[in-house]
Structure formats: structure tokens, C-alpha cells
Amino acid sequence: MQLNRLSLITILALSTHASLHAENYVTVDFLQYNENDNRVAVSAPSVSAAYDIGTDFSVRADFVNDAITGATPVWQSDALTDGGSGASGRVVNNTGDYVYKNQSFNDVRNAWSIGATRRFENRDELNVGINYSRESDYDSKSISLxxxxxxxxxxxxxxxxxISGAFDEILVKSIANGGKYRDDDDDKSYYKDDDYDSESGASQKETSNTINLQLGVNQILNETSSLKVDAFAVLSxxxxxxxxxxxxxxxxxxFQSLGDESRPDKRTAYGVALKHIVLLGDSVSLNSNYRYYTDDWQINSHTLEENAYYEASKNLTLGAGVRYYTQTAASFYNASKEHFTDEIYASSDQRLSQFNALTYKGSVDYKISDNLSYNLGAEFYEQSTGLKATMITTGAKYHF
Amino acid sequence: MKTLICLSLCCSLFSGCSFKNVKPWEKESLAKPIMQFGGIHGAVSKYESHVYFSKEAARGGAGVGGGGCGCN
Structure with a gap:
């Protein structure tokens, strides 16, 4: 009995308040994401695993595959073609005007990440991680510590x-080339194997780097509540x-024209994130989050989120949450086709506009056995821009 | 300036409070799965972060792990 109590104390001392809850598991999850107006739809299965090597080391790995289809709104000529794609289509109607309408696309993204944790004698933790993500026109590699x-x-x-560093490569499909990549080796694969005509700007490979820094304090307030405060910077x-x-x-x-948007080649962002969690009674937790964000593109943002979990029984946990997000517009954003003339930086991307967003969500977690649990979640996301999206998640977790 | 104000608020929040020295045997409630800052489903949190990253301009504050993507 005494041994059990000591074991419990040891486990609690080691596990609580740590950034990582050590455990061996395999999870399989699936996301189905759908936007209104036949915009983006994403199906994303993922698998994750973590394994402890003794008490001082852990390793983990994740893989996710995103199959993305649908359309996203961009400025386009309102010319109608007879069905041929791009330049091969015969123009059957062209008023010479421009319309902001959905442009179809589809893509597949595969992302891997692996990580390791080293715990020291005083239980300090060092985490390292490597991530790799690839799409048809975008590669991203990152390392974090x-x-x-x-x-x-x-x-x-x-x-x-x-601290983390991300190193991205972007294949740019310039409108100067009729929106087409140049497939030099004619293998129907427009990436990696091809040369890029950077002189004409017809198509080219660009790069970007991002450094992410975060410094935080995690404080246990009493037996039932904790507070976490982080300051962060994102330098791109x-x-x-x-x-x-x-x-x-x-x-x-x-001289009216339709051209590529243009953003500054630097972006410096700072922010603060506060998280508070408290246990109400024996079975309800309330998790409150706030984030303030600002950057030198003049985007300021506030995010408020409240999540509650209720342990309805030994096997059943219910969750509910709401999130409110607001942002100001970037200094070079304008939605109108009549606004831009010869500005260096110009964008009509809705994601850089001023808008608010609300998310409502609910979840069910059912423990089938001591080793196996199943979860189902639903979220509804709505922006003041008119974008609406649903997110259904389901998954299973096996502990061993 | 706003950042400085926020940082000052955070500092004063910590300096103005006294915290209970919770002993290891008093941390049973804090060890519950529902008491984790990231929620009880790590994969769902990652899915959410990815959706917000692709639809909103603000980023950061949720740790330094994770890779980029062309969705934004």
C-alpha cells in the first residue's frame, strides 16, 4: 500500500505540469473539412505514435495526408471558354471585365514529423523535432528545439x-506564362525535375524562411488550476x-491589367498567449485561452477560446467549446478592382482582410477498454467574409 | 506599444499573485487527462491549428513545432 502511494506520488510529480505526458500510444485519426459554396474540401487521414525508451527518453512520429479539392476565390477575367483548359480554351465571351470568383484546384499534401524528448535528472525536458511537408507546388522543411x-x-x-526554423520552396505559376508551369522534361511532373526560367519570369522557384521563437512560464496556481503565459515572435x-x-x-x-499579387518580402510578428485551466468539482474542466498578435503588415488580432470537458462516467468524456477570432486588414489589402494602380505591394486575398470568425465545437470520447478509446468531434466555423466550414474528426487511440 | 502593454500585464499578473506550493501528492486533479492545456485530443488540436493557419492571418503562440505548408 505504501509502495502504491509512493508510486502514485512519483507518477504525479513526474507527469503533472510537464509539457509532455509520457505514454506509449498509436492513434489513427481522420478529418473531413468542407467549405460552403463548393469551395475547399479536405480529407485528411493521419497516424501518430509515441514510445518511451526507459524513463528518460521518448520518441514520436506523425504522418498526415491531405487530399484537397475545390476552389478558392481570386480575381479573374470573366472570359468564358468553350471548355478547353487555360490557353487552349477558345474564348466565346469576354466583356473585358474582371470578376472575383472561385478558381478550381486540387492538390495532395503529405507531411511527416519525427521528434525526441530527453528528460534530465531534475526532470527538465529537451525536445527536438523535424518536419517535412510536400505539395505539388510547395515544399517545407523545419526543425524545432x-x-x-x-x-x-x-x-x-x-x-x-x-525555437524553430522553417525553410520553404514555392513553385510560382506566373500569370505571365498563362498560369502554366514549364514542364521542361515533359514528364507531366512540374516540380523538382524541371528547369525554371527565372529570366523571363515564366515560372520559377522561390524560397522563404521563418524563425519562430517562444518564451513562456507555466505556473501551478493551486491543486486544481494552472496558468501558462507565452510571448512569441514569428520572423519571416x-x-x-x-x-x-x-x-x-x-x-x-x-492600361488596366490582371496580375500577380505582391506582398513585402519580410514579415515580423509578435504576440502573447495566455492559457488558464481549472477543475470545477471533480469532473468538469474549463480551459480559457487568449492570444494577442501584431505584425508589421499592420495586422492585429485577438483570439478568445473557451473549452470545457465533462467526465460523464469512467468511460465517457464530453467536450464543448467556442472560439472568437478577429483581425484587422493588412496595409496593402484592398478588395476592390478599382483600387490598385502602381503600388509595390497589393493583395486582394480575403485572408488579409478585416474580419471576425466564430467556431463552435463539440466532442465525445469513449473509452472502450483500458487500452483503447474512440473519439468523434464536430466543429462549425464561420467568418464575417461569408466563409463557412464544417470539420468532422474521428479517431481511435491505443495505449500500450 | 500594445505588445509592451501586454507583456507588462503578464509580468504584473505574476508578480502580484502568490501561488500555493502544491505538493506532489496534491496533484491528482492536475494529472487528469481533461486538465491538459492542449485538450484531450492532440490530433484534433493539430487539425484545428492547420485550418486556422490556412484561413486566418495571425499565427504563433502554440509552440514552435510543426511545419509550414502552401495553404496560406
Missing amino acids: DYMHYTDASHNRSINFG AGYLTNPHQRVVRNYNSA
Whole structure:
């Protein structure tokens, strides 16, 4: 009995307040995401696994496959063709005007990540991770490192420092080439194997780098609540333009044109994130989150989120949550086709506009046995831009 | 300036409060799965983060792990 109590104390001392709950598991999950107006639909199966090697090491791995279909709104000529794609279509009607309408696309994204955790004698933790993500026109490689240090013997307070670097390659499909990549080796694969005609700008490979820094404090307030405060910075440089977005320039002149959007090649963002969690009674937890974000593109944002979990029984946990998000517009954003003339930076991408968003969500987690649990979740997302989306998630977790 | 104000608020929040020295044997409630900051489903949190990353301009604050993508 005494041994059991000591074991419990040891487990609690090691597990609570740590950034990572050590356990061996395999999870299989699936996301189905659908937007209104036949916009983007994503089916994304994923698998994750973690394994402890003794008490001081853990390793983990994740894989996700995103199959993306649908359309996204961009400025386009309103010319109608006879069904041929791109330049091969015969124009049957062209008023010479521009319309902001959905442009079809589909893509597949595969992303891998692996990571390892080293725990030291005082239970400080060092985490390292490597991520790789690939799409037909976008590659991203990143490495991350974070360290958690306990500042007191009771492990009630810890400080965290994390840094990551992401190195991205983007294949730009310039409108100057009729929106087509140049497939030099004619293998129907427009990436990696081809040369890019950077002189003409017909198609080219661009790069961008992002450094993410985070410094935080995690404080246990009492037996039933904790507080976490993080300051973060995200520093991006390189090609930050969205290669799929267009702007109309000089609309009210004889020189009107439809061209690629253009964003600054640097972006510096800062913010603060606060998280508080409290247990109400024996079986309800309330998780409150707030994030403030600001960057030098003049985008300021506030995010408020409240999640509650209820342990209805030993096997059943119910969840519900609401999230509110608001952002101001980027300094170079304008939705109108009549606004831009010769500005260096110009974008009509709705994601850089001023808008608010609300998310409502619910979840059910059912423990089938001591080792196996199943979860089902549904979320509804709505922006003031008119975008609406549903997100259905389901998954199973096996502990061993 | 706003960032400085937020950081100052955070500092004063910590400096103005006294916290109970919770002993290891008093942490049973804190060890519950429903008491984790990231929620009880890690995969769902990752899916959510990815959706928000692709539909909103703000980012950061949820740790330094994870890779980029062309969705934004």
C-alpha cells in the first residue's frame, strides 16, 4: 500500500505540469473539412505514435495526408471558354471585365514529423523535432528545439524556451506564362525535375524562411488550476506572396491589367498567449485561452477560446467549446478592382482582410477498454467574409 | 506599444499573485487527462491549428513545432 502511494506520488510529480505526458500510444485519426459554396474540401487521414525508451527518453512520429479539392476565390477575367483548359480554351465571351470568383484546384499534401524528448535528472525536458511537408507546388522543411526548466523543487513552475526554423520552396505559376508551369522534361511532373526560367519570369522557384521563437512560464496556481503565459515572435523573410492570388491594376484607365499579387518580402510578428485551466468539482474542466498578435503588415488580432470537458462516467468524456477570432486588414489589402494602380505591394486575398470568425465545437470520447478509446468531434466555423466550414474528426487511440 | 502593454500585464499578473506550493501528492486533479492545456485530443488540436493557419492571418503562440505548408 505504501509502495502504491509512493508510486502514485512519483507518477504525479513526474507527469503533472510537464509539457509532455509520457505514454506509449498509436492513434489513427481522420478529418473531413468542407467549405460552403463548393469551395475547399479536405480529407485528411493521419497516424501518430509515441514510445518511451526507459524513463528518460521518448520518441514520436506523425504522418498526415491531405487530399484537397475545390476552389478558392481570386480575381479573374470573366472570359468564358468553350471548355478547353487555360490557353487552349477558345474564348466565346469576354466583356473585358474582371470578376472575383472561385478558381478550381486540387492538390495532395503529405507531411511527416519525427521528434525526441530527453528528460534530465531534475526532470527538465529537451525536445527536438523535424518536419517535412510536400505539395505539388510547395515544399517545407523545419526543425524545432525547445527546453523546459523547472525553477522549483516541487515542480510548480517551469519556464520554456523554443525555437524553430522553417525553410520553404514555392513553385510560382506566373500569370505571365498563362498560369502554366514549364514542364521542361515533359514528364507531366512540374516540380523538382524541371528547369525554371527565372529570366523571363515564366515560372520559377522561390524560397522563404521563418524563425519562430517562444518564451513562456507555466505556473501551478493551486491543486486544481494552472496558468501558462507565452510571448512569441514569428520572423519571416523571402517570397511571402500567395502565388495563386491576383489583383486588378489601373482598372479605370486604358492600361488596366490582371496580375500577380505582391506582398513585402519580410514579415515580423509578435504576440502573447495566455492559457488558464481549472477543475470545477471533480469532473468538469474549463480551459480559457487568449492570444494577442501584431505584425508589421499592420495586422492585429485577438483570439478568445473557451473549452470545457465533462467526465460523464469512467468511460465517457464530453467536450464543448467556442472560439472568437478577429483581425484587422493588412496595409496593402484592398478588395476592390478599382483600387490598385502602381503600388509595390497589393493583395486582394480575403485572408488579409478585416474580419471576425466564430467556431463552435463539440466532442465525445469513449473509452472502450483500458487500452483503447474512440473519439468523434464536430466543429462549425464561420467568418464575417461569408466563409463557412464544417470539420468532422474521428479517431481511435491505443495505449500500450 | 500594445505588445509592451501586454507583456507588462503578464509580468504584473505574476508578480502580484502568490501561488500555493502544491505538493506532489496534491496533484491528482492536475494529472487528469481533461486538465491538459492542449485538450484531450492532440490530433484534433493539430487539425484545428492547420485550418486556422490556412484561413486566418495571425499565427504563433502554440509552440514552435510543426511545419509550414502552401495553404496560406
